[in-house]
Amino acid sequence: MCASRGRIPGIHPREAHNSAAGAAPPAPETQTKTKETDVTEIDIEEVAAAAAAAARPFARTSPRERAAALVAVADALDAAAPELIPIAMRETGLAEARLTGELRRTSWQLRLFADTILDGSYLDARIDRADPDYVIGPRPDVRRMLEPVGPVLNFAASNFPFAFSVAGGDTAAALAAGCPVVVKAHSGHPELSRRTAEVVSSALRSAGMPDGAFQLISGQENGVAMLKDERIRAGAFTGSTHVGRMLADIAASRPVPIPFYGELGSVNPVYATYADDALLDGFVTSVSGSAGQLCTKPGFLFVPADADLSSVSSAASTVAEHRLLNPGIGRSFAQRRDDVLEAPGVEVLSQGEVRVDDDGQTYATPTVVSVDVDSLVAAGDALLEESFGPLSVIVRYSDLSTLPALHAGLFPGNLTSTVHARPEELADGSLGELVDALAETSGRVLFGGWPTGVSVTPAMQHGGPYPATTSDGTSVGTAAITRFLRGVSYQGAPQELLPAPLRDDNPWGVPQSVSEAGVSQSWGAAVR
CATH class of the missing domain: 3.40.605.10 (Aldehyde Dehydrogenase; Chain A, domain 1)
Structure with missing residues (x-):
């Protein structure tokens, strides 16, 4: 039994709520470490x-x-x-x-x-x-x-x-x-x-x-x-x-x-077999949307080593500064950005800016850096850790065939992984091993497009192997x-005590899968 902590008037269905809630606590909060001061009391027992x-x-x-x-x-x-x-x-x-x-x-x-x-x-x-x-x-x-x-x-x-x-x-x-x-x-x-x-x-x-x-x-x-x-x-x-x-x-x-x-956490890697201006513009747009504060933001873009990345700077320069969600997130982003910029082997494509106003709110523009595969691996968490905000890393690779093993080793669990490839490359099966690696470590595999903007639809999977999620379910x-459901079987139950969906008269009209007596005698016959 939990100790009483007072009542929140009004959010309980039987009362009207007139109180103010606190600002942020240090622990069970999303991406923030600011403090919370409750000015209302909550009766945990009553709730x-x-x-x-x-x-x-x-x-x-x-x-x-x-x-x-x-x-x-x-x-x-x-x-x-x-x-x-x-x-x-x-x-x-x-x-x-x-x-x-x-x-x-x-x-x-x-x-x-x-x-x-x-x-x-x-x-x-x-x-x-x-x-x-x-x-x-x-x-x-x-x-x-x-x-x-x-x-x-x-x-x-x-x-x-x-x-x-x-x-x-x-x-x-x-x-x-x-x-x-x-x-x-x-x-x-x-x-x-x-x-x-x-x-x-x-x-x-x-x-x-x-x-x-x-x-x-x-x-x-x-x-x-x-x-x-x-x-x-x-x-x-x-x-x-x-x-x-x-x-x-x-x-x-x-x-x-x-x-x-x-x-x-999720860094949502993207793998491209080419890097033209249209792809790089789309990447910057995805990275900078809502100031990069999206769980599906592409944290890494892998491109061929000889790709021309000069358009990244111009694309990022057109993005206006955006306020981060709260001062705690702003401080965390500023520190994370410093860590990335200081990592060995990093080349800055777009420096970006971070500004703190008089209220302690942080405003930022996109920071994009590039690095080769060896430097990425050597840097470890200094580069691989998620950056919550408008920051991303472009990784230059020399051999497409090394990407499946590299992905499996660096990114064990993500909400999304993405492939950008030419139609003939998708059709000839040469990317099959990479796609398999992405499917084993991701909840959603995209072909073209960008992972931000999760569609709310019956077939959507918004979840992935740990650390993307703690379970293999979907939240979208x-x-x-x-x-939020569990299976319950009723054996030999009278109709009057069965839940409505399991009764013979089916008052709710839900789909019922019925196994009639005698069908077991024909098991396996369809494949003979």
Whole structure:
């Protein structure tokens, strides 16, 4: 049982929230080490109890009820855009156009999950009829489906104040699964977090969802205490490798360990067989978008050793300075940039600039350097470590055939890897070994284009081998819902006690995979 830390008035569904949250804490936060001072109190016991009490009622809501609630949240967020976007601009320094698109992505993601719920195939309902003549012995009636895991704790991110924050992907997926959600607000945008939570809470309440289905907390200690609470059944996080690993270890070391879905670090290497001006311009645009504060920013671009890189400087010079998310991130970027610029063998293609204003906010323009393969390997972490901000490294290679082994050795886990090659090179199979290496170490392999700008779509995979994530799931797309579900089988159960998706009358109308009695006798016949 967790110690009481007071109450946040108003983010609980039954009260109005008028308080201010703190600024940033040193630990469970995304890419920041600034301090947080709570000016409100949070009753962790009350929050956890409310989430636990809501778990069964929320799980039992019908697909149509829950889908309607998600659409209500989406509509409410869209309606609140004129208020929310200016708050986000002020707190994060991100541009209006970027935030407008991000809020639209957030609301339509909720609508996509609403359709996913109505479709019902995500439940993977399976029915095996009783079969006395089953080939390996009599089979009882067995029925299986995926059910909500229970209350989920979501640590919001700093760099996507809408899409990966209070109402973002992890929250949307967990709510769609029928799991109550407790969001640990990110201290980089406290006012936006509170106001967004009020919008979400009000919409869910108006849609008839149970009290406790959605709550907001703030503060490092409160987040850790909630993660340790036995009533939390899964955790989600987007942020730094250091903090994500710390939280994952807490989740794993509980008396009853829970799954923890952390999106951590990724450098997203890009491999090109050529380097014309169009490719280099696209690279600079991808590196500098949102000041390089994107988890899919290409941190490395591999090009042939004889490539002409002179256009990089001119492309970077056209990029206006951009504020970084908060002073802590600004300080970290400035130090990381110094480390890269001072690494042996580095050639500066675009020096970039870093400026700190009177409020301690950092503004930056793109820094791009080049290095050969041997210098990259010799430098180790001085160059290989992720640079969160508008900085990237172009690597000159001499032998294309060495790239698969080089990639496997340097980049064991990434959200993305990308190939840029001419059509004939893609068609002749010569890049097959490289593509295999990328697929083994990445969640998404791109051919052409750039990894920034993750599409919210059913087939999307936004996750990858460690350290990109702590699990092999996805935090974007409809498959994200499966992280917050667990399989349950019912054997010999009466119809009256079966969940609706497993009943013969199928009142929810979900897809059912049915194995009738007698089919086992024909197993393997199709290949004879």
